[in-house]
Amino acid sequence: MQTALENPEIVSLAAGFVDQRSLPVEIVSQAVSDLLSDPSAGRRALQYGTTIGDSSLRAGLIAELERGEGRPAGYYQEAIPRTIVTTGSAQLIYLVCEALLDPGDIVLVESPTYFVFLGPVETRGARAIRVPIDEDGLRLDELEATLQRLEDGGELGRVKLIYTIPEHANPTGISLAAHRRRPLVELVKRWSSRQRIYLLEDAAYRGLSFGATEPPSLWSYDRQGDTVILARTFSKTFSPGLKVGYGIVPEGLIDPILYLKGNHDFGSANFNQRLLERVLADGSYQKHVARLTGMYRRKCAIFLSALEESLGPMESEVHWTRPEGGLFVWMTVPEGLDTGFDGPLFPRCVREGVLYVPGEHAFAPEPAPRPRNHLRLTFGVPSAEELVEGARRLGAALSACLDPVA
Numbered sequence: 001m002q003t004a005l006e007n008p009e010i011v012s013l014a015a016g017f018v019d020q021r022s023l024p025v026e027i028v029s030q031a032v033s034d035l036l037s038d039p040s041a042g043r044r045a046l047q048y049g050t051t052i053g054d055s056s057l058r059a060g061l062i063a064e065l066e067r068g069e070g071r072p073a074g075y076y077q078e079a080i081p082r083t084i085v086t087t088g089s090a091q092l093i094y095l096v097c098e099a100l101l102d103p104g105d106i107v108l109v110e111s112p113t114y115f116v117f118l119g120p121v122e123t124r125g126a127r128a129i130r131v132p133i134d135e136d137g138l139r140l141d142e143l144e145a146t147l148q149r150l151e152d153g154g155e156l157g158r159v160k161l162i163y164t165i166p167e168h169a170n171p172t173g174i175s176l177a178a179h180r181r182r183p184l185v186e187l188v189k190r191w192s193s194r195q196r197i198y199l200l201e202d203a204a205y206r207g208l209s210f211g212a213t214e215p216p217s218l219w220s221y222d223r224q225g226d227t228v229i230l231a232r233t234f235s236k237t238f239s240p241g242l243k244v245g246y247g248i249v250p251e252g253l254i255d256p257i258l259y260l261k262g263n264h265d266f267g268s269a270n271f272n273q274r275l276l277e278r279v280l281a282d283g284s285y286q287k288h289v290a291r292l293t294g295m296y297r298r299k300c301a302i303f304l305s306a307l308e309e310s311l312g313p314m315e316s317e318v319h320w321t322r323p324e325g326g327l328f329v330w331m332t333v334p335e336g337l338d339t340g341f342d343g344p345l346f347p348r349c350v351r352e353g354v355l356y357v358p359g360e361h362a363f364a365p366e367p368a369p370r371p372r373n374h375l376r377l378t379f380g381v382p383s384a385e386e387l388v389e390g391a392r393r394l395g396a397a398l399s400a401c402l403d404p405v406a
């Protein structure tokens with residue numbers, strides 16, 4: 001990796017960053033200057049805030065959520081006291097794991113899942129078990145079968161959390177179909193008869209859909225507000241440098257999470273929260289997201305057609321997802337071809353001048369073994385020209401590994 005990173009000619013289809021040129025410099029510059037032009041508002045912003053987060057921002061987040069879900073203003077008012085601003089959604093996710101998981105507890109995750117999530121699970125000494133997905137996202141029959149197996153083995157009592165990324169998931173780009181959403185929430189409630197099983201909805205890529213309106217969130221189907229933990233972030237739709245995220249959590253989790261957050265940092269950066277509150281309120285955030293999705297739609301189309309062109313001759317052996325939003329494409333190669341750092345493909349790609357993330361990292365350890373024949377690719381960072389060149393180099397490396405004699 002180090003050698004690769006030192007080579008400026010390399011095309012990285014690996015880093016899950018947002019497009020550098022898309023970052024909202026003018027919007028943020030205007031918001032900073034507005035914020036500081038009023039000395040008393042400026043001083044408030046430069047002071048510590050509260051652990052739960054700025055109250056105007058939290059009201060603004062719920063207003064934005066209502067817009068996104070096509071609900072009238074005020075519809076989700078009751079959720080404001082359950083809304084906690086965090087340092088990115090990563091902090092919320094970490095705090096949820098810290099609050100809920102004891103050693104030996106079980107978390108069910110999609111197969112594959114966001115590999116960073118597996119870190120806090122492991123840190124807590126908990127087990128992550130994979131549940132298969134298909135082109136419509138998490139498979140409910142498989143989820144039910146997994147829960148049944150755990151019940152039969154006397155382990156259902158250890159299941160505390162189910163983690164899902166319903167929009168344009170990292171790493172697959174796949175979304176949970178609208179028709180699976182309400183049934184998923186109902187299924188989790190049904191299996192919570194012994195102890196509460198929470199459903200952690202990581203909506204990091206919500207808002208980054210290229211076309212059709214997004215289906216309702218899982219959270220919107222939890223009207224009692226006791227099952228779904230909604231994790232959201234502005235890192236993908238606005239700026240990861242601001243690192244502002246938030247969670248809407250069930251009543252019983254508010255105090256434990258605030259207690260732990262108090263120990264971490266007693267409140268996320270107040271200045272960034274006030275800034276975000278402004279850009280949400282004056283509409284510049286929403287305009288930015290519209291521009292951003294247009295840009296990613298174009299980059300995704302360029303990348304997919306470049307893959308088609310460069311990998312077309314291998315179509316019987318190599319498959320990949322066609323995302324309708326987000327930043328990721330997930331590729332599957334024949335089982336015998338190890339895509340890991342120690343396999344033949346990765347070093348070949350480095351020699352060709354292209355990088356990807358080996359898919360094995362995105363699989364929870366159970367059931368063993370983890371599949372090793374996938375690649376995570378992203379079209380977020382590279383330019384259009386680099387995407388075309390990256391696809392060409394990947395095609396060359398794959399073709400050399402699949403047909404070594406040629």
Ligand SMILES: Cc1ncc(COP(=O)(O)O)c(C=O)c1O
Pocket residue numbers: 016087088089090091114165170202204232233234235240243244245
């Ligand atoms: C699925 C998913 N969840 C959460 C995050 C965390 O982002 P942040 O902490 O910047 O909000 C990421 C970042 O890549 C992600 O891909």
